Amino acid sequence: MTISISRPISLKDVHITDDFWSSYIRLVREVVVPYQWEALNDRVEGAAPSHAMKNFKIAAGLETGEFYGMVFQDSDVSKWLEAVGYLLETGGDPELERLADEVIDIIDKAQQKDGYLNTYFTLKEPDSRWTNLAECHELYCAGHFIEAAIAYYKATGKRKVLDVACRLGDCIDQVFGSGPDKLNGYDGHQEIELALVKLYNVTQEDRYLRLSQFFLDERGKEPSFYEMEYHRRSMKVHFPMLDIVHDRAYSQAHVPIREQQTAEGHAVRAVYMCTGMADVGAATGDAELLEACRRLWKNIVNKRMYITGAIGSMEHGESFSLDYDLPNDTAYAETCASIGLIFFAQRMLQIEPKSEYADVMEQALYNTVISGMSRDGKRFFYVNPLEVWPEAIGKNHNVNHVKAERQGWFGCACCPPNISRLLASLGQYIYNIQGRTVYANLYIGNQATVDIEDQQVKITAESQFPWDGLVRFQIDAEKEIDFTLALRIPSWSKDAKLVVQGETISLLEVCKNGYAYIHRKWQPGDHIELLLPMSVNRMTGHPNVRANIGKVALQRGPLVYCLEEADNGPSLHQVFLERRQENAYEIAFEAELLGGLQTITVPAKRIDSNGWGEHLYRANMETFMKQDTLKFIPYYAWANRGYGEMTVWVKEE
Template sequence: MQNEINIKDIIITDDFWSKYIRLVKDEMIPYQWNVLNDEANIKIDAERDDENIPIEKSHAIENFKIAAGLKSGHHYGYVFQDSDVYKWLEAVSYSLINDSNSELENIADGVIDLIGLAQQKDGYLDTYFTIDDKERMFKRLLESHELYCAGHFMEAAAAYYSVTGKRKIIDIACNLADCINRYFGPEEGKIHGYDGHEEVEIGLAKLYSVTKDKKYLELSKYFLYERGKDSNFLKDQLKDDNNKTFILPGMGKLPQKYFQVHQPILKQETAEGHSVRLMYMCTAMADIAYLTNDKEMLEACTKLWNNITSKRMYITGGIGSTVIGEAFTFDYDLPNDTMYCETCASVGLIFFAFNMLKNEPLSLYGNVMERSLYNSTISGMALDGKHFFYVNPLEVDPVASKNDPGKSHVKVTRSEWFGCACCPPNLARTLTSLGKYIYTNLNNTIYTHLYMSNEVDILINNNKVSIKQETNYPWAGDIKFSLNIEKSSNFSMAFRIPDWCYSYSVKVNDEKAEYKIVNGYISILREWNTFDTIEIQLDMEIQEIVANPNIKDDLGKVAIQRGPFIYCLEQVDNGENLHLIKLLKSSRYEYEFDSKLLGGVGKIKSKAKKLIIDDSWEGQLYRSDKKSPIYEACEITFVPYYSWANRSVGEMRVFINKDL
C-alpha cells in the first residue's frame, strides 16, 4: 500500500500548465457558473443531430432551487443535469489549492447550502425525481442516472472537504450514501442491481478515502461485482414501473454491451459499449483493486487495459470509434473522420491510468496518461477557456461536417456550451486537480509519472522530503529535481522514461548517476541529503509514427510526434485539400518554438508535395490510370494537435500520406 500524497502539498509552477490552471480559475469557472445560472448570453449546441437534446438553457442551479422549495416549476434539461453542478464544485475545490479565493469559496458554500436544502429527509438527492418523478425513484436505473449523479456529488464532497476542511458537504454526501446503502445490496429486500452509467462506484471509494467508513468501500465493491451478474437487470426493472414513458428516449433499444452488463466484470476482456461508462467502470475497478488488494479485480483491469491501448485507442489517447452509442466497436477500427473520442472519455482514461499506477508503477500506464492529457484531453477546450469540443477527431473537412449526417458530430469549431454539458466541467476538474497525477509513493520509492515544474512535500519513512521540479517540458526535455530533506534518508527515486524517448542521460549532483531501469522507470537507490539534485535529459527528436497495418484508415500514412505532442496540419497554414499532400520519402523536419503562435507553441516544418488536380479531370469521376500524377513542391507546417481550431474554420489532418 502506498502512502497517499496530499494534493494540498503539491503546487504547480509550470509555465505550460499554470496557463491552463489560471484559465480554468479566471475564465472557465466563472463562465460555467454563469451558464449554470442561465446568465450567460451564449448559444447552446447539440453535440450531434438529435432533436431530443435540450439546448434552450442549462437550468441546473434553478433545478436545485425548485427541489429545495425555494422556487416553483419543473425540471429542465437532461436527467443527469445535477452532475454539471457537482463537477463545477469539484473544479472549484481544486482551484482553491493554488489560489485561495474567499469570494469563490463563499459561492461554493452557498451551492452546498442549496444542495443540502434540496436533499430529502431520508438522504435522497436528485432534482429530477424530487421535482417531477418521485414515484419512480430507483425504478429506472437503465436511464435514471441517479447513482451516476450521486457519485459525482461524492467526488465533489471528498474534494471540497480535503481542500477546505469544511464538514457540511461530507455530511450531505454521507447521508446520500447511507440512503443508497439502505436501498441497494445483497441483503433480502434490497435492490440487487446497479446504475446504467457507472460513477457511484468511484464516488463511494473517494468518500471512503476521506471518512474511512468501510461500508462505503463495500458498497462500491458490491456495485462492481453485481454488474453483469444478471445482465437483464436494467431492462427487466422497467417492467415493474407502471409508467412506461422513457425519460431518455431510445435507451431501451441499446444492447447490453452499451452498459457493460453483457458479462460479469471479471469476464470482460474487450472494451465494449459507451466509452465513458467503460472508463468510469475501469477507474473504479482499479481503485477498488488497490484499496482492497483484490488481485482478481486488478487482473480484470489489466485485460481491459491491454485491449484498449493495444487495439482500440487513437494515437492522441482518444477512445470511442463511433457516434452510435459513443462507443467502442472492434479491434483496429479507428476511423479518423467519423470517430467520437469524447473529451470525457479521454479524461476517464487518465483516471483509469492513474489508478493502475497506484496498483503497479509501470511506465506503460504513465505513457498513456501523458498521451491523453497532452493531446485528446486539452484539445477539448479552446485557448480562451470558453469554447469546447465534445468530439475530438483526427481529420476534419468543414464541407463534410455540414453536409454528411454521419459526421454531424464532427465539429470544425468549438461550441460555447452543450445540451449534454458533461465535457466542459469534467475538463475543468481534471485540470485543477492535475497535481495529484504527478507522483506516487510506493514501497520506499517516490515515482515521478509526469514532468512539469512544481513543488511538493512527500512523507517517506516518516521523513518529509520536499522536491522542487523545474523544467521547460513539454517543449524541452531538461528536467531538474532539487531535494530538501529533514534528515538524510535511504530510498529510491524513480522517473518515467516516456515511450517516445530513445536517448536520455541522468546526473546526480552534476555527476553521472548509477541507476537501474525498473518497469520503464529510471530508478536511483541511495542515501539522499538536502541540496541533492537530479538532472534528467530526455531527447525530444521529431518522429514519424506509423499505425498498425490492421488500422485500415492509416495504411500508407504517418503522424508526426515530438515529445508528448502529436502534431497536425491545418488549412490555415497549408491551404485546402490537405488529403492531396504527401510527405517525401526522405522528408526532414525542422522544429521552432513560436512564442507568438497559439499562445506559444512548437511548430514543425517540412518539405512535401501536393497532387495537382488539372483540367483533364473536368467531367470525369473515374478514368484509366495511365497518366502519371503531377505534383508540385510545397512547404508544410505542423502544429500541436491540442491547439487546432483556435484560429479559423478549415480542414485538419493528423495522419498524412507519405511516399514509403
C-alpha cells in the first residue's frame, strides 16, 4: 500500500530571489564548491592533502600510487558532485559541468566489473570487501555516490552517472538480502537507505526500495551482525579508539528500529536513518514504520534538541545522551546533524503537512546550519555550542571539541560539503505539492513555476525574511486556476494576519495543523499578504532542562539570538535580563555589521564584582548589580569577530 504524499517542486523550477539566502548560495557556487574542488585535488596550500580524486584516478588505472585518506574518503567527491548537480540545475555553468563530466568518467572507470565502487577497498583491501560493515562505511559511500548521481542526472539529463549508480545498486543488491546465500547485514553509518529510495524514485525499480527496507529492518536484530562479522574477520578493528562493534546504540543497532523509543547514539547516523525510514514508510505505506518515525521525531524535538535546531548533547560518540540533557557549553550540536534533521523534517512534511516539521526545518536552517559557515564561506564549524568560554578550551577537556573560531577545513571534512549540498538545493525545501494543493513551507523569497495538474502556475514570493515578517505572494497563470495554497503559520508568530486580494482571512477558519489553506479560483495577478509579526520572543526551556532553568533566550522570527563578547564584554555569565521588559527591546538593522543584520538591544543588569576581594566563597554577601545594556546578534553570525565569549541562554533576574 502506498500513501499519498506531497513532493517538492523540481529544483530547476524554483528560483531563489531572497537577499539573505542568495548571498549564501552565491558563496557556495563561487567560494565553497571551487575551494572544495581544489581541496579534493590536493591543491590547497597548507592543508592536509585530501587525495580523494587521486584515489579515484588510481582505482581507474589512470594514475599509480596508493590509497590515502579516511576509509570514507570517496564520499567527499560524491558530496561535491551532488552540490554541483544542484548548482547546475539552478544555473548553467559549462565549465563546472565539464569538470563534473571528467569526474564521472574517472568514477566510471574506477567502478569494478561487478558494479562495486569504493576506492579504499579496491586499492587497499580488495579481498576484504563487505567484511567490516560496522566500521568501514562502504554502503555509506555508496549512498552518497547514488545521491550525487541522481542530482547530476536530474540537472543534466546525462545517464552515464546514473548507470554507474544503478550498477552499484545492483551490485549491493546481489550481495545483501535475506537468505543464506546473501549477507544479512547493514552499514555502520546509515545513508544507503535514503539513497536507495531516491534511486527507486528515479528508476521506479522496486528492488532498490526493497533493499532499502531490508537494510532498515536488519538493523538491531539479534544476534548482532556486527559481532558476527567481527568474529569472521578475526576481530580486526578499523577504529580502535571507538567501540563501534559493541556499542551498538552508537549506530542505532541496539534494538530493531521499529522498537526504538528514543533517539540514541551518533546524531547524524540517527537522523539519516530516520530519513530513510520515512522514505520507505512513505513509499510502502508501512504504518508501523511511520509510527516509529513519529515517535523518534517527537523524542528529538520534544526532549533532545537545542533551541537552535542542533542535536547531539555530547562529544563522546557525537551523540544524543538522555532526555532533557542539553548542556550548552559541552554540546556537540554538529552542523551535519542539523542538516540530517532537516532531511528528516522534509520527509515527514511530505507525509503529513504539519507546520511542526517545517518549524524545525526553519529553526535548524536559520540557526545551526548557517552558524556552520563563516560569512565569507571560507571557515566552518563542526560543533555549534550555545555557550562558549574560550579560555576553557584546551584547559577543561570537556570542551576541547569546541572551537571559538571557525576552522578552515577538517581532516574529516563532512560538514562543509554537507552545507554546500543543502544550500545548493535549498529551493527543494520551500514548497511541496500534492494534487491541487501547494504548500509553502519556508518564506524564502522566490519565483517558482508549479505544474498543477496540466496547468503551469507562477508563484512569486517576496519577503525581507528573516528581518521582516511580511510575505507577499503573487499568483500568475495564463488563465484562472482552481487550487489550494497552504501557507505555514510559524509557531514563533503570534497574531499572524492573512490578506488575500485585500480581504482579511480569519486564520482560525482556514488553519489546520499549522497551515492556512486558501482554496480559491486564482486570477492571474492575485495577491496575498501574509504578515507574521516578528516581535521578540522570550523563550524558556522545559523545566526538565537543567541547563536552562532561570534563563531565557531571545528569538525574533526564526532567528535565535545570542550575546557575544565583542558587543558585551567578557563574563557573560554575570549578566541578567530583567524579568518583564516586553517593550524594552530595541531592534536595529545594522547594515555594516557582519553582512547586515538586526540587533536587539535591551537594558539589563550585571553583577558588580568590585569589592568582592580574592576569596572564593563568602558568607551572607549581598550580590550587587549595576545597570547595563546588552546587545544581541543572531546566533548564526557569532564568531566572526575574533575570539570571545558567547551565550544564547541568559539569566533572568
